Amino acid sequence: MNLQEVAKRARVSTATVSRVLNGIDVVSDQTRARVLKVAAELDYHPNLHARTLAGGKSRTVGMIASNLENPFFLDIYTALEASAHARGYEVVVANTGYDPAQLVRSIDLMIGRRVAGLAVVVSEMDHSLIAQLTRAGIPAVFYDVGPAAGKISNIRVNYRTGIQKVVAYLHSLGHRRLAFAGHHSTLGPTSEREKAFLDAVAQCSPTACHLVANAADSLSGGRQAAREILSSGFSPTAIICVNDFMAVGVLRELHDQGFRVPVDISVTGFDNIQLAEYLSPSLTTVHIPRAEIGRLAFDILIPNSPNGDPQPNETLIDPELVVRESTGPA
Amino acid sequence: MNLQEVAKRARVSTATVSRVLNGIDVVSDQTRARVLKVAAELDYHPNLHARTLAGGKSRTVGMIASNLENPFFLDIYTALEASAHARGYEVVVANTGYDPAQLVRSIDLMIGRRVAGLAVVVSEMDHSLIAQLTRAGIPAVFYDVGPAAGKISNIRVNYRTGIQKVVAYLHSLGHRRLAFAGHHSTLGPTSEREKAFLDAVAQCSPTACHLVANAADSLSGGRQAAREILSSGFSPTAIICVNDFMAVGVLRELHDQGFRVPVDISVTGFDNIQLAEYLSPSLTTVHIPRAEIGRLAFDILIPNSPNGDPQPNETLIDPELVVRESTGPA
DNA sequence: TTGAAAGCGCTACCAG
């Protein structure tokens, strides 16, 4: 079923059908009605590929995430989509699973789709890829990575500050033996986040000792990291998790091994996903405004302003500590 | 940047470039190499819309879900995508948020994209929509809804049996005052799932009393349902949740109001999402094999067999009870 | 207000 068929049955040209379907207000009410009627009868659905090809513009934006199972990413996606829908856009997601090769494939795919904009929310970013996006002329916004320039913007969260707040808070509670449960990062041996932790400890609690364990970004990864920490003989009084998602696993492992949180060990997360509030004990964490990030990303990619191209934009978000039940005096 | 440009610079026809890019093995190694080199230099990314339009086939399947925040749906998506990728397909998701209007939009969108197949995993299905898919000639598989016919298949889980097992189990533990925490359903006043609960009680524990509370499919919805149940004066000895996701909220509310699970009240979920095992107490639930469902859906939509069209397929899955810590004697 | 026709970028068929 195609435009031509509709045109034929409505006894008009394809141009007219196109006008009607696109709400171009120059068609007589009578013809419009006739076209609409035929289209409905025929159950006509415009071929979107043909549309984009002919029109040259896409009306959909892409988003690439590292791990949609982690609510952090899903929340951004949800917010992005809400903004997009509100402005008549669609969004198509890709999940890399932290796999750099998959990231490359996803980016190729998005370029192939000629998306109107692309939000890249991953931690395994390779800098050559941002160059590729630039050459492709696709407006992009990166989360926590790269510089803003050309059609490239970025939104970053001051992870460092967030971790500092956590460390300072734990320090004030008397904690001096800290462990960090991180996740595998493909950005070299020591991830930015792990570094932020080490620096924060060095800076705010220089006498404290620490230990780092990395695992997958998943519930079981959190559990795994906790296991490593607990079997290391280090005996931390607090475990700082790279994010809330993994903290769930850490909490569970602690529970299984008979540790009470926060009496025996304090635990912190990062992100403040909704689940953090629903755990028992509820999780002390650092709030990252995911809804804002999603919304902002869309607004940067598809500026509302009368004129045209997105301006390179640089946003830095300073996260807040949220104290709940999982932390207490050492 | 387009095919023609690549062809020009490689001094070959567009046909040849197309062949090289599609791995049609008739091109001389020399030309192939030259084309590949030029394509790489130019950072050429084939326009997927043009490709689909010209080729007539799509290489991507769609999936529509009610609520991606609920890991149940995300797990199916993940599995579907894994199968798809393994066979060189992409998948594009849409989320309805249980909104029938959004479901309609999503289906229109998928038809417009001319997806090679569509998996519809929603509970707000309107029967007229399946007719639409049929007319569009798109192979589809529905979860828990509609009959199989033509290019339409379905996979269903025997929710009824699952709930029966839960009720029987609780009954054997001595529970006689049961509450059901369901979620809003757009399929009429009484949802299938709620009915399954009521029937199960009537059948397996006729002397038991019961109460039903419905809320949103979310953590806060679960909490809300629990609040309603607890403030009703009914005092159940067990709360059966429509799914694990909501059970998390129920558990939290119970905890906040000072009830110990399972000593004071038993709680059950449904789905057996990974989180169920990580909660404290871990959740007694009914296992739904989401990975299998995702995989199966893809295999039905895009049959591997030499020949062609997907056959109408009807699969019924019988779910198993998984007993954990959240249930105990009444 | 409407129609004719030229593409959009690619695939696939037919020749050579």
Place this chain on the structure above:
DNA sequence: CTGGTAGCGCTTTCAA
């Protein structure tokens, strides 16, 4: 093994 070319289904001038 390679090139020419006719579409795929739609949008968008340009004329009428």
